[in-house]
Amino acid sequence: MEILINGKHISKKETMDVINPYNNSIVDTIPIANKEDTVNAINSANKAKYKITSLSSREIYYRLSDACDDLKENKDKIAKIITQETGKPINGSMYELDRSIETLKFAAEESKRIYGENVPIDAGLGGEGVIAFTKKIPLGVVAAITPFNYPVNLAIHKLAPALAARNTVILKPSREAPLSGLMLAEILANHFPDGVVNTITGQGSLIGDILLSDDNVDKISFTGSVPVGKHIANNSGMKKVTLELGGNDPTVILEDANIDKAVSEVVNGAYLFSGQVCMGVKRVIVEKSIIDEFTDKLVKQSSKLKVGNPMDKNTDIGPLINNKSVEKIDNAVQDAIEKGATLEFGGKLKDNFYWPTVLSGVQEDMELVSNETFGPIAPIIEAKDIDEAIQIANNTRYGLNAGVFTENIHDALRCVNQIEAGSVFVNKASTFRTDNMPFGGFKNSGVGKEGVKYAVESMCRTKLIGFNLD
């Protein structure tokens, strides 16, 4: 595929392959952009600023709505590409497209609701006789840097709010799964003047550092890992930054929980897209008195999952993104077993596949649960009571989402108040998200919020306008 700069498709002699993790075949190639290409993309976005700011809110709404119709028409094609480039089971890719279509619709609607406010400036000393109000105005150029795991939905969560707020954009998708994001950007670009939507592919650190250091980029909106997020935080100077980073999400199951409900939510949350989900269930914290029943039921449910070809509609678990990830997961599982955890189910690997795996007797300091694990693992940690469960839940540098299962309203309230996470759900696993809710973690899980309304806010700046009526 080609990249798009100022309305022109650009190919390069230097390309990189996009590999299908299911069978290691080449899906397509993408250009390796150099410094000059990246600067061209920035200049193109910078020059197009006036083209989008001169559009009315009504115009923006219709353009985003029309793009939404196009995305719907291309749903099957793009979903298939997601599955080819990521190994995500096709049902999951179709669902990602449904969510992306809804996200784009939310953004179209939000473009009509960007309000300033009346400021009672005459309440301040010297303000007598002056009236004032604020306007929310665009930031200018937004660079969107996205990861491999939700290549369309995470891109639309940046591009659509940025456009709704009348910014121009540059999308830098992940090198593992760039194609579907490029297709999405292409659809959006077709509805805006040249230069409003640009794309760039290649080496993340090279392109990233140019985007970070160029004064013509006004915002970096990044979703990805903690180390890259920290690098961006440390090097983005005066730019506005949103960082949606990794998670190590706990799901707590207390003794009076509906165990069947908890088990089915944990199965979905721990194994969804083979566990390669930022808010996936990464730590299953279970009160001692119910741990045996919970573990038995979890093993039973885990054994029903179908591992196989991600293009098959009956497949639950496809491959991981690459073999390095499989090795990393297996090392963490073996380390946990060596240190005393019990393998209750799974632990099997082949090529790029890792089977759904349940481990019990997991201790908090094991690598498997002390860092973010991006694989289909349900590690069970025992807690003697609710106090210990909360303490374990908080014993992490991450704080994205959390889930709590209990039928007791008092325990539920204690957990939601005391667990340090951007979202805490009662009787839902941490994996729950809708595209209009404020989404973003505490601690190392990030800075700022996405979710369309919140992302639009973060894509604007506030200008105060005053009139002296004296």
Ligand code: NAD
């Ligand atoms: P990653 O950090 O390796 O890459 C993300 C993006 O950053 C890619 O486009 C990559 O090319 C780019 N990049 C690499 N080096 C860069 C640099 N120096 N400067 C700027 N950009 C650079 O992440 P990944 O492996 O693609 O995705 C998995 C990670 O993303 C996990 O940690 C996961 O938890 C996180 N994630 C977070 C959320 C969230 O919303 N909080 C959602 C999905 C994934």
